[in-house]
Amino acid sequence: MSHAIIVAHGQPSDPEPAEAALATFAAKVNALAENVVVHSATLAAPGALEAKLERVPENPVIYPLFMAKGWFVTSALPKRLGNHPTQILDPLGIDPELPALTAEALRTELSDKHWAAQSTDLVIAAHGSGRSRNPSTVALQFAEQLRGLVAFKSVCVGFVEEPPSISDAANGTGDQALCLPFFACTGGHVQEDVPQELDRAGFSGVLLPVVGESPPIRAQIAKKLTEAFESA
Template identity: 55%
Template sequence: MPELLIVAHGQPSDPDPAEAALARFAARVQNETSDLTIRSATLAAPGRLEAAVAALPEKAAIYPLFMAKGWFVTSALPARLNGRAIPVLDPLGVDPDLPDLTADHLRTVIADRNQSPAETPIVLAAHGSGRSRNPARVANDFALALSGKLGAPALRVGFVEEQPSIEEAAQGLDTTAICLPFFALLGGHTIDDVPRALDAAGFTGLRMPVLGELPPVPALIARRGEACFHTAT
């Protein structure tokens, strides 16, 4: 059976919890497919990625659980494949179906709050970068697409590592607002930095799980893996 290895960044200072969280996520993806075996490894856990790559069969692919197609996906990850020519799929954050899936889920969340998209301010809390414009571009492109799918006013985008900050983006909003963290997995930024920024802004709206944890995402990843092998054959 073909294997799909899901790779995330992980937490260098404390790799084991992030490794376990990714394994739990991979199990959710496994529940969505009977055509693939799903594995997982983080870049941060010493030797974990190399061991996982060595165990992959000839028919295998890698799914990068990242929000942008940046240095980690295009350089750091391929450099650690031990010379194996394993296909690396596009990361979650640039998947063309992601805005539609997110919009569908948000419509349900908004309806459950007895609101409409037009009256629901949305803050997209993203990572950003002080070194590359690419992460911010991906987040802003996603926000624009999501706004169009929802038929809602322009979304506010705030960043952990650049301006405008999440605190700035979340200011002046009431309880009708929603904050969606544009991250693949729960980690240091989403546990500490994003809540701290929202608290500083006096944000009283709904704080959603990170985008990668939304219910439709595991099935999306399973479909991408299956399509990769179907195309190859």
């Protein structure tokens, strides 16, 4: 049996809840993966990744549950993996199929609410960065691809750590509006910063779960893990 580890950032100030939430997420992916046992670890939980590496057989596949191929994926994660032989896959946020899969989930949401896309505003709440253009570039490219897949009335992107803010992006939207957090996991930013920014804008629409928790995305991660071993 092959083994894979889903790795996320976690919550440095309170590691355990995020570690438990990721384990639940990994269990759902595990149920969908073929001939792959799916484990999990957050970088923020001291020693969690190292302990998991010691317990799984050699050559596990590492799936970074991140929205950009930035410092955590290219530097922090390899450093933590050390000399363990592993294969690191591309992170969720740059999966070429992510926009289409998210569009599928958004169409389902619109259908459930009996909303027409042409009458619905979409706000994409993303992390951004005060140090690197990479996270915002990924989010903006994602938004541009979504525009071509679902004909929303408007698609605006706002960021936690750089302008325009999420409140700027949500300003002027009506009751028929969706806010999609462009995050891999439901952490502090999604639980606190995003709702606060939406309140600041007087947002009266619907705050959706994060991109990473969409059922089509879980299935896609399972598919990627299975394919990684089939092509090895």
